[in-house]
Amino acid sequence: MIETAVIAEAFLNVLSPYTLFFLFLGVLIGILAGILPGINGAIGISLILPFTFGMDPAVALIMMLGLWGGQNFGGGVTAALVHTPGAASGAATLFDGYPLAQKGQAGKALGVICIASSVGWFLSTIMLALIAVPLAAFALRFSAPEYFAVGIFGLSMVASMATKNIFKGAIATLFGLLIVTIGTDPFSGLPRFAFGRFELMDGINFLIVMIGVFAIAEVLHQAQKPTVHEEVRRFSRELPSWAEVRALLPTMVRSAGIGMLVGTAPGAGGSIAAFIAYNEAKRFSKTPEAFGTGALEGIAAPEAANNATEGGAMVPLLALGVPGSGAAAVILAAMILYGLRPGPRIFTDEPVLVYSLFFGLALGAVALLILGLLLTPYLAMLMRIPKPYLITGVTGLSFMAAMAITGLMFDVRLVLLFGIIGYIMRRYDFPPAPMILALVLGFMIETSMRRALIMSDGDWSIFVTRPISGTILALAVLSFLYPILRKIVSSARQGGA
């Protein structure tokens, strides 16, 4: 049973001025990251990570979760104001946010985005607490074969879900797993692919790869694109009325549920949840014809959903140690850096921290509501920062962040190398997210697999004869093969018609 004292301690921790300051700071940086083009949650969290090394892990993680939620909101702000989502999660918001802003009601659009984001975020936190705790209790039965199966399931979902070509998704995943093998063999302690370089003996730090494939690759992508000037008009400060907000509540609750469910599945991010919630809101609406012309429901649905994916993604992350997205992977990496071991045992080993994260997330939604409503009109002016200064600043920040993580010039050069690799991957539609998740999960997958085979004296059937492991592996195979089967069935139908 969870002790009341643990919950009370966690609650008081979160309410301390020190934690609240960093929570609000995280949300503020997140809103800025969402507004600035090309900076997503994963990049933002990677870049602030070096600054959190001296902090209490709970405070640092709460700050990162705040940044993640703030970023989801910031992406919607630019979608409404300049028809360009600052983050992918805000893409669906432009369908109705932008037309409403064009009607001279930008303040109302931003108000709905802020309120829906906060509601989605808050509700998903409640659902997170309700789902993660029993799931973690169930996962306590897991042993090496089950952990191997969970790792494979996470990778197969990510590699096959949001990719334009599943073979490219698989190759990106496998490339990430190959990077994990660089360094030292975890069982024998002998060097493996270290090429005699002492910098590689401990392996390649996944944060270095993340900064490269997310931040530097984005800089290179932006450098290649022509310069554009976004026109940011002055806009009204009119907020939605209480009656309008109340009418939107069912849409927000339904969309938060969709966002939560989608977020729980590894590989499905905020943008996917937002599009599904938008379509569902239109289906449920009494005035579907108003969608696309500035309908408030069309703004509230995607925003509540994309912010709710954060709570959803935290379920497998906390309960199983499996991140479901790029941002979740960075959070997982941060937890490992702080000496924590995400997975079911964290609920028994670090209960105060886990409940602090729950309370931190819930308060983050409140912080977003306050900061979003008060500061958004001023923060939106950041969109006027010219691209040459913005991408140069991100370049400098990326290299210095790499320097702060390991202190090695070798790693600064690796950031550039992975930036170029990330750019090439992006250009040829190899998704970077599966590679990052493979990097984070690779160690667990290899060690669990080899440990399980030691347990079974080399008998591979251990992975399929144990019910939980066998079921999860079957789901992993199905999730990867589903797109191929769907293609075959659809080709057969077309051939028959």
Next chain:
Amino acid sequence: MIRSNVIAGAICLSIAIFVYWLAGSVPAMTATDNLGGRFFPRLIAVAMMIASIGLIVTGLLGIEISGGTAKGGAVKSEDDETAAPAPEDEAPLYFGWFGAGELRLGGFVVVMAIYTMILPVIGYIPSSVLAFAALIAIAGEYRPIRVALGAVGITALLYFLFAIVFQMNLPGPSLF
């Protein structure tokens, strides 16, 4: 045929074969387990060969098998750009084989590479001011005073954050 997929598949297949061969240098068996350190990389290399062959074959057949939620454009992936095209400030420029975008990209990579090399030699401040000025200019700001102010400003801001606020040792000059 989707040529880019066939070429990408061939490159990935070559990498996988190389990794498989390279793993031969890792001990096959240790006292702690029978598989040894070479087994896992070889397993991954074989899986990568299969995926690469899949990419080549589907590329040759002109088939693109999209993921579970990336079909038909109804649902977009994280990397999709949904925004309507914004007006461009520059007309497309071409210099021989390369367009302006490729030249900017190449310029960025070269300046970044030089930056990582001169950083430990001449130290953080001079190398950053020079590199950032070059990057700002390549990215499209051609007014010299703004370039200089931008480079100095970004260098100072990062110095303040990392060296003063977070007490990090930024690279000093080893040349002088």
